[in-house]
Amino acid sequence: MNTKTRLLMSLKIWMVIYPSITLFLFLFGRHLSAFPLYQRTFILTVSLVPWMMFIGVPFLDFVIRRVSKKGAAK
DSSP states (O other): OOHHHHHHHHHHHHHHHHHHHHHHHHHHHHHHTTSOHHHHHHHHHHHHHHHIIIIIHHHHHHHHHHHHHHHHHO
16 A cells, blocks of 8 residues: 555545544533543444444545546546
8 A cells, every 4th residue: 555545544534533523522522521541432432443343434435436436527
């Protein structure tokens, strides 16, 4: 995998994970604050990693392809 591909993949992951973590903590942060840090981290990762890999990044890829096709058609 070349550097450009890796950079694009890392940007896609960041574009999914940053808003996902922010929303998750906004919705559940108060409830999770009662747990120790290692348990909060586990709950966060066990929830968001599958979301990111199976829904978030594929959806972002779909959106990017749609936008790219519209831009190429002009």
